[in-house]
Amino acid sequence: MAYFQPKIDMRDGSLAGAEALVREIEEDGTLIPPATFIEALENNGRIRELDLYMLEQVLWQLSEWKSQGMPPIRVSVNISRHTLLDPNALASILAIQSYYPDIPTDRISLEITETAGDIEKTTLSSIIDRFREFGIRFELDDFGSHYSNISIFSNINFDTIKLDKSLISELPDNEISQILVKDIVNICRDFGMSCVAEGVENSWQKEALLKAGCIYGQGYYYSRPLSPAKFEEQYLREPQKKHEKGD
Incomplete structure (x- = not known):
């Protein structure tokens, strides 16, 4: 099922959006980490499903929240390179969106990882x-996780760049990381x-x-996926509540 991890405006702790993350749940309520099944789905071709x-x-879920009078939010959804390269992907996505005409298209973003940069730039x-x-x-996810491939967003017009937690972990004490993030x-x-x-x-x-x-920030300081x-x-x-760790 879909869990939601908030993206927070770190200036005041207010909600800025969310990322949808897949979670598989056992009958006893135990959450199964996605790392245990995502790779298998990629290998057998079922990741598109x-x-x-x-x-x-x-x-x-957004439609349900809207019908209950909840404030609108933007949510990002991960999409694999395998799905992105499927010639039928766009038609499938538009077909799904057509069932929810009450949700504006710009309320959803598709997240692709930095490793999607392995796809030939012109093709991507x-x-x-x-x-x-x-x-x-x-959105370009995990930027900086493997290599700082500046060309991927110098040649492709993303709406959002997400900094990988590897750039954030030592940021307070690492001057080079501080300069890189600032740039x-x-x-x-x-x-x-x-x-x-992120992170x-x-x-x-x-x-x-x-x-x-x-x-804008996302991570356990604010909330785990919920x-x-x-x-x-x-x-x-x-919606007006300010969120810091412990809330």
């Missing part, structure tokens, strides 16, 4: 441009892209990110 299922679940750019003709937004934030700002820091785990990292100009009911209770029924 999961990607489309998650998109449908998120749209359904062409795919994203085709999707964007229908108002579909894209990425400035590039994003100059080209109209948002910048979100924020403590107040020192938060303050270092704000000093570098990054205002079930729809808990996310609704903590973030939608009290």
